[in-house]
Amino acid sequence: xxxxxNPPCVLDSGKRDPTIEETLKAAGFDPNLCIQCGTCTASCxxxxxxxxxxxxxxxxxxxxxxxxxxxxxxxxxxxxxQCYDRCPRDLQVTDAIIALRNLASARGFISDKxxxxxDLLHKTGHAVPINDRIRKIRKELGLPELPPTVYCYPExxxxxxxxxxxxxxxxxxxxxxxxx
Amino acid sequence: MAQSYSLFLGCIMPNRYxxxxxxxxxxxxxxxxxxxxxxxxxxxxxxxxxxSFNKPDWMVAAARNLAIAEANGADLLTVCNGCFGTLFxxxxxxxxxxxxxxxxNARLADLGYHxxxxxxxxxxxxxxxxxxxxxxxxxxxKRKVRLxxxxxxxxxFLRPFHLKQIDDPEDPTILEDYFEALGVExxxxxxxxxxxxxxxxxxxxxxxxxxxxxxxxxxxxxxxGAEAILDICPFCHLQFDTGQKSLNEKFxxxxxxxxxxxxxxxxxxxxxxxxxxxxxxxxxxxxxxxVEL
Numbered sequence: 001x002x003x004x005x006n007p008p009c010v011l012d013s014g015k016r017d018p019t020i021e022e023t024l025k026a027a028g029f030d031p032n033l034c035i036q037c038g039t040c041t042a043s044c045x046x047x048x049x050x051x052x053x054x055x056x057x058x059x060x061x062x063x064x065x066x067x068x069x070x071x072x073x074x075x076x077x078x079x080x081x082q083c084y085d086r087c088p089r090d091l092q093v094t095d096a097i098i099a100l101r102n103l104a105s106a107r108g109f110i111s112d113k114x115x116x117x118x119d120l121l122h123k124t125g126h127a128v129p130i131n132d133r134i135r136k137i138r139k140e141l142g143l144p145e146l147p148p149t150v151y152c153y154p155e156x157x158x159x160x161x162x163x164x165x166x167x168x169x170x171x172x173x174x175x176x177x178x179x180x
Numbered sequence: 181m182a183q184s185y186s187l188f189l190g191c192i193m194p195n196r197y198x199x200x201x202x203x204x205x206x207x208x209x210x211x212x213x214x215x216x217x218x219x220x221x222x223x224x225x226x227x228x229x230x231x232s233f234n235k236p237d238w239m240v241a242a243a244r245n246l247a248i249a250e251a252n253g254a255d256l257l258t259v260c261n262g263c264f265g266t267l268f269x270x271x272x273x274x275x276x277x278x279x280x281x282x283x284x285n286a287r288l289a290d291l292g293y294h295x296x297x298x299x300x301x302x303x304x305x306x307x308x309x310x311x312x313x314x315x316x317x318x319x320x321x322k323r324k325v326r327l328x329x330x331x332x333x334x335x336x337f338l339r340p341f342h343l344k345q346i347d348d349p350e351d352p353t354i355l356e357d358y359f360e361a362l363g364v365e366x367x368x369x370x371x372x373x374x375x376x377x378x379x380x381x382x383x384x385x386x387x388x389x390x391x392x393x394x395x396x397x398x399x400x401x402x403x404x405g406a407e408a409i410l411d412i413c414p415f416c417h418l419q420f421d422t423g424q425k426s427l428n429e430k431f432x433x434x435x436x437x438x439x440x441x442x443x444x445x446x447x448x449x450x451x452x453x454x455x456x457x458x459x460x461x462x463x464x465x466x467x468x469x470x471v472e473l
Binding site: 045046048049050072075076077078079080081082084085092094098099101102105106110111113114116117118121125126127128129130131134137138141142143147148149150151153156157159160163164165167 | 189191192194195196198199201202205217219220221222223225226227228229230231232233234235237240241244265287290291335336339340341349350374375377378379380381382384385386389390392393396456459
């Protein structure tokens with residue numbers, strides 16, 4: 001029988017998936033080296049304004065807790081690399097977050113807003129496509145109206161779109177994550 | 181032989197701030213650097229969004245851009261921290277991993293390209309700040325500028341440090357030395373080296389968080405009375421320029437600090453009067469003040 005009337009709050013393990021830990025290791029973040037010092041959290045510009053705590057994300061991921069993949073927290077990282085450069089154990093934190101995002105994306109956890117940037121890339125070859133106002137300004141500045149990028153080569157653009165960034169659909173039981 | 185570079189345009193510079201492109205071309209021409217066009221190049225692709233969705237695909241798309249520069253036979257030059265982050269990292273990875281290079285080339289072959297990763301990827305701030313340098317640039321200046329400026333480095337120019345090895349990311353001086361040579365009076369401000377909040381897909385996915393980060397920087401910049409923000413990245417440029425308007429609309433603030441790219445300011449000091457500030461969202465009527473040499 002437990003000595004506790006109310007059992008102490010321990011890490012809620014949730015569902016675990018060992019691929020998460022393997023992904024971290026492959027990305028240059030060996031969970032056994034992390035001393036959970038929190039330098040990453042303290043360095044995080046996004047964490048100043050949100051409930052995202054880098055140390056906590058890395059801890060959950062180190063324990064392979066599956067919910068870390070569907071949690072919008074990993075998408076609040078601006079990839080500023082401050083945690084990465086400051087980690088006293090030289091762990092590649094930012095790259096690990098990117099690897100987690102890759103794993104999340106492969107399972108369809110990508111927000112609609114992010115899916116739109118991929119649509120733009122497929123349609124125009126650019127994440128930020130040109131518009132009529134800019135075409136006019138380009139002419140005024142003495143530049144070619146259209147830069148000679150892949151946008152001017154629709155056949156190649158179509159081929160690229162078919163080859164790259166084909167995103168899996170969102171899992172059926174998962175709604176678009178709520179806005180903060 | 182004259183120095184030449186393959187100029188990588190990217191997305192935001194040609195498609196949102198064409199004045200950065202025209203001033204970059206003006207500056208490189210004055211420096212006697214030949215520009216080789218990168219026909220068919222596309223998005224770098226952005227290290228925040230696309231690398232997060234599928235890193236192998238991101239590498240292939242970036243390697244395709246590198247291959248276009250290699251076919252030109254001239255090192256790749258970017259004007260943007262994001263493009264620099266992507267292209268530098270992929271070039272570095274391919275250089276140091278033969279297996280990876282083989283895999284990437286296998287996929288590139290279907291698209292009709294081949295990458296060797298035998299060239300360098302450079303940022304315009306590196307070319308101006310180091311290769312030409314604060315002393316070298318004096319020979320090219322027609323005038324100086326009278327301006328109290330606040331520098332914003334952005335993230336991917338200096339970080340991650342073990343890859344870039346350009347300057348100490350915690351306390352760099354490369355831009356300070358350079359802008360001072362152009363006559364700028366520099367002012368420090370709180371959180372100078374913090375992120376603008378645009379990267380990592382945060383601006384695309386969580387605009388409110390992105391604006392909060394920007395707001396903190398803008399408050400500090402306004403507090404010290406900077407006349408302009410000096411940056412080296414079109415994405416930070418976009419965030420500062422349109423972000424101030426969004427902040428003003430959303431929070432009733434009154435931010436109105438023009439943002440000037442390193443190419444624009446250099447072009448002005450080299451004698452170009454129209455550096456395209458009138459096309460920007462914030463402070464389109466701002467005029468730079470010249471000091472004759």
